[in-house]
Amino acid sequence: MASLPKDDPEWQEFTNLLTTNKTDFFREAKHFEFMVQTILPQWLKTNAQTFNVWSAASSTGEEAYTLAMLLDRHLATDIDTEVVATAKNSVYAIAKKPEIPVEFHSTCLDFGKGDARGWFRMKPHLREKIQFRQHNLIESTAPGEAVFDLVLCRNVLIYFNPENIDFVQKKIFRTVKPGGYFFIGHSESLQGFKHQWNPLGPSIFGKPGA
Numbered sequence: 001m002a003s004l005p006k007d008d009p010e011w012q013e014f015t016n017l018l019t020t021n022k023t024d025f026f027r028e029a030k031h032f033e034f035m036v037q038t039i040l041p042q043w044l045k046t047n048a049q050t051f052n053v054w055s056a057a058s059s060t061g062e063e064a065y066t067l068a069m070l071l072d073r074h075l076a077t078d079i080d081t082e083v084v085a086t087a088k089n090s091v092y093a094i095a096k097k098p099e100i101p102v103e104f105h106s107t108c109l110d111f112g113k114g115d116a117r118g119w120f121r122m123k124p125h126l127r128e129k130i131q132f133r134q135h136n137l138i139e140s141t142a143p144g145e146a147v148f149d150l151v152l153c154r155n156v157l158i159y160f161n162p163e164n165i166d167f168v169q170k171k172i173f174r175t176v177k178p179g180g181y182f183f184i185g186h187s188e189s190l191q192g193f194k195h196q197w198n199p200l201g202p203s204i205f206g207k208p209g210a
Contacts, residue, residue, distance in 0.1 A: 023059040025066050025099035028154065031183050034204055035150070036070060039181055043149065054175065056137060056153040061087025061130075062096070063152065068126040069104050077135035077143045087132045090122040137168050142175040151176055154203075155185035166193050173197065178209030 026032060043051055055076035058064045060083045064076035076087065097120060100109070108126055112119040135143045137156070151172050157165050172182055173196060182197060182205040190197065197205035
C-alpha cells in the first residue's frame, strides 16, 4: 500500500480535520479565579519582570486572549494550523461577546462598524503580548526555550490514550518552573499516573520548590 511522505501537506489537512476545537472565553472560570486570587499575588512578591504562560491547546485563541486580559505576557500553541490562523487574526463573532465580562469590553475589544458590524477584534496591546505557534504535544520538545510559570493543558488529555497522557504531563512538568502551576480540564484527572505534581485543587497542580 502506498503512503504519503511525512512532509506532504495532506497530513496537516488530515490533522486539522481530526482536531477538536471547542473553546470559549473565560471557560472554566474557577481556574482564572485561582490565578488572580492565588498565583498572581504570590508572583508579585518575587519581583519578576515577566509571567510566562503556555496555553498548550489554544485552539482559536479564546483561552489565550482570556489570559492576556489578566496577565502581562502569554505564549499559546496549537497543532491545528487553521485555528492558529484564526487566533492570530483575533476576530470573533459578536455572539461570543457575552462570554467576556463587561469590565473588559472597553479596554480590550474593538467592535466592528459598517461591513465589519457583528464582529469584534482584540485590541493591539493584547495581540502583541501573545505568540501563536503550531506545536504537537506529543513532540519531545516544548515550544521555544522558555520555562513557564503556568501551563494550561485543558480539555485535551481526554482525547489521549494513557501512554500519551503520561508523556504529556511529564513533558509539561519539565517546562514548568519550580513553584509553577499546571491546569487541566475539570473533566480530566491524573489519577492512576505516577507524577511529581502537588494537587492544589480540582484540576490544579503545583510543581514543588520555589
